[in-house]
Amino acid sequence: MDEIDQLTPLDPAYVKVLRIVSGIFAIILIIGAGALEFTQLAPMGLIVTPVILLTAYCVWVIPQRRYNRWGYSAGSDRLRIVRGYLFYSDTVVPYGRIQHMDVDQGPIERPYGLATFSAHTAGTHGSTIVLPGLPHADALALRERIRDYIKQANA
């Protein structure tokens, strides 16, 4: 069990992906705040300034922190994913319980060569575990590894 105590960090480029995603939300929020400002319901800058400060924090500081807290380890017979500080979660799934797996690549991940790996179990709670921010090749390798394990177990 020692082997899964050592966590592998995600690809550092994933911080950028997280920034872009929260950046998109930030732009929407700032446009909304700008529209409110335009109606001049409140004194100049009373809405826009805090919104900009808040979104800057969410875009600049939080992605790095989330990245730092994320880690995974693929042991010989189980996968462990740890994430979150405020909402900490540490999930372990034995390979023998995985029903099927996906490797997805979204439009923001693609330029950075990243992919999201997800595995589905038959369980009702937490039946899907998701591991984003892997280099595409690593995600495929992880999938192959688990597939080989299941094949051998069923042989």
Add this chain to the structure above:
Amino acid sequence: MSEQIAEAIVAEPLAAGEGERTAPLGLLIGFVTGIPQLIFPMLAALFGTRGTGVATPLIIGAVLLISLLFRWIGWLRFRFHLDEDDIRIEQGLINRSVRSIPYDRIQDVSIEQPVLAQLFSLGEVKFETGGGEGEDAKLSYVSMERAEALRATIRARKAEAADTVEVEQATFVREAPPIFAMDNNRLITLGLYSFSLVIFAVLGGLAQQFDFLLPFDFWDFKHWIGMAEERGVSIDGISTSARIIGAVFALLALVALGFATGVVRTVLKEYGFRLDRTERGFRRRRGLLTKTDVVMPVNRVQAANIVTGPIRKRRGWHALKFVSLAQDSKEESDYMAAPLAKLDEIWPIMAETGIMPPSADTEFQRGHFRWWVKDFAIVIPIVLAAMAAVVIFTEISFATSLLLFFIPLILLLASALQWRKFGYGEDASRLYVRQGWWQQQLTILPQVRVQSVEIAQGPLARMTGLVTMHFGIAGGTLELFAIPRETAEAIRDRVLAIAAPVDFSNA
């Protein structure tokens, strides 16, 4: 692996002479049970044509006829065929669809008999593959003999042994005694424990839906009082003692109605409850108007729940339910194996699935009480804010606003009760969790059945240093909470050491 959970595959259409139809009388049952759905089209047609007295019966007749015609065409176009290794169902008016369900994917064949179907001794056969939700295919109404034979054949084909057909059919003739059954006395007892005031919700809902049909306003109490006065009864004239007696009678009537509702609902659902142990699993038959006959294969049982309440526990009554991917019915997600039984009746049923009760030396650990206290970090500020709001914006004095502290006090009592009832334990192969005061539940989970383990901690829990553990189960979930993180990690390592080496991905 995704091909492991193959969906029903679109297959070759049936040959011309191949396949059989469902029972023609079933058409009639579908038509009659479908009539309530036709009321709105009828009303629409009536309003649309501004139907006069003569047109009304014509329109109603036309709507009924069209519905019957469509059902008849649907019936004509529906055929099923039991092939070498799958059952194929062909249906559809315009789009012909052929669904093939391989026998080894069929988890469950159940037979259901609503009232009308019982009259003609017909039954509805449902197949479940465990892939999606609910049944994947059904044959709406074949004769009961055909239904039983279909089930036997499918089971036999599934077992890939042609000669078991005879064996299975023979067992239907000389049936072994059930492993659990409920006589009428016990049925009524269960009904009394199922006290329910749901009838008022139903009546209230109906009154609200259809109050436009009533010639008076249902909620106009002055009208009711007025009616009483017309009959010579005056509210003011009634003495205090008479009022008290009236209130007591009203209360008694309420209680009686609650018990009656419970008994009626229970009798309708659980009448003739009988659980058999067949070759493959449990077979449960129950129901008064709608009879159901459901088989639960033993190897699909993931965990057992033993449920009781503070009152029925005094008499030693418990219920046994099995957790599995199959959904029992709309309102119950777990398979009810014994609705009202003593523990020494429950253990043998449970033992059939290989799940054993906790032994006497199994130690149950309690959660740390601070887990329940942590929520007050939110509750207390809210109460204080409410007090401030009440004092500032209303006439209520500060002393009176202190009454608001009754809310956290009651919550604290409830927390203490939950803390006292919550406990978890483990042995070499199983996890045990008991919890609840009104709904007391003991869950027994074989550790090999664990699908995933998550250790989670929210911001409030962080202050206490305690965590929640979620165990993923196929068809359910099990939670352990109020435990230190190190304990949780130790439990996880022990559970996974048992679960991980066993491959269950296709179980």
